[in-house]
Amino acid sequence: MRFAITARDDERSRTLRDQLEQELIARGSVLDAATPEIIISIGGDGTMLQAFHSYLSQVEDITLVGIHTGHLGFYADWRPEEMDELIRHIADENLATVEYPLLELSIDYADGSHNKLLALNECTIKSFNQTLVCDLSIRGDYFETFRGDGLCISTPSGSTAYNKALGGAIVHPALEAIQITEMASINNRVYRTIGSPMLLPKHHDVEIRPVNPIDFQLTYDHYASIVHQNVKSIRCRVSDKKVKFARFRSFPFWERVRESFLAEERS
Structure with a gap:
């Protein structure tokens, strides 16, 4: 699978980006910033918005997924400690999506x-x-x-x-x-x-x-x-047009809302 990574400009996000890039390439995925199939955002919702606008001309051909490295974002629902699981899903091309207006x-x-x-x-x-x-x-x-x-x-x-x-x-x-x-x-x-x-x-x-x-x-x-x-x-x-987000696991909308606004933050 062709992938690209957008990361927030902080040490933790950059480190995760480098690790993720190496692991995905080692598992057979192809780094392709020009025409990716999936774009991985590392940071928060602002980083995801940046990724969306960077690839706006290809919005119908790409899928977005986010890893959060700060406070839990609404779009970034994977945690850094879950990166191995995310890599496995991407490498296996086990790609299910949801579409947002x-x-x-x-x-x-x-x-x-x-x-x-x-x-x-x-x-x-x-x-x-x-x-x-x-x-x-x-x-x-x-x-x-x-x-x-x-x-x-x-x-x-x-x-x-x-x-x-x-x-x-x-x-x-x-x-x-x-x-x-x-x-x-x-x-x-x-x-x-x-x-x-x-x-x-x-x-x-x-x-x-x-x-x-x-x-x-x-x-x-x-x-x-x-x-x-x-x-x-x-x-x-x-x-x-719609935007597609990867859903490698179930994360219902109202659970996402609760996690973002009501649940206590997990360290």
Whole structure:
């Protein structure tokens, strides 16, 4: 099996990377950073997001698996002491996968140009020095005018990340949906928003149109932050593409949630 490794830049992660690379090659796997079949992330969820974006153009052809070397991450479910078992699974090509939905962003600019992005966790839209004011339309129909600090649009797997910190719901990734969660919305006698997170199914999209021609910051997966000017609209939907994660052993979603947020950390 062709493999690549992405490791966090710390001594423990680098050491595990070197050991894993040597063991897999010794067992007949091929190191291929250009066209891997499986990508092993060593670190935490941030390292996994980095790996995802590094191989975004090949997302439908790759499988991701994570070893955590710090606090237990939501995506990295193998521990360093379990590396021998993971190596055996990879070398035997005993590969079962689960698929998670992705968020697609389509950005149209006033000059007619266009940009498209994919996110594994979420995107956020914030203004710099003033309240963000934008019209939201769902399936082409006007829904509300949002006023506040910003908006977070998340995937089901990303619902446990920044979305959860904002008070959004945790969503099982078997549901192909996106979630819209507000950041400090303004609600008074003059201005109103829905004031609660909303789930949109795959066949629905939300279009976000800035009311005023302001500069704002769009961040996706906390991995890349872009200052946007002259944006006409941002359309968010469930992508037709999905990301695959290796599941060499059973690790149900709600067990993963409990391990990440409720269980005591194991040393």
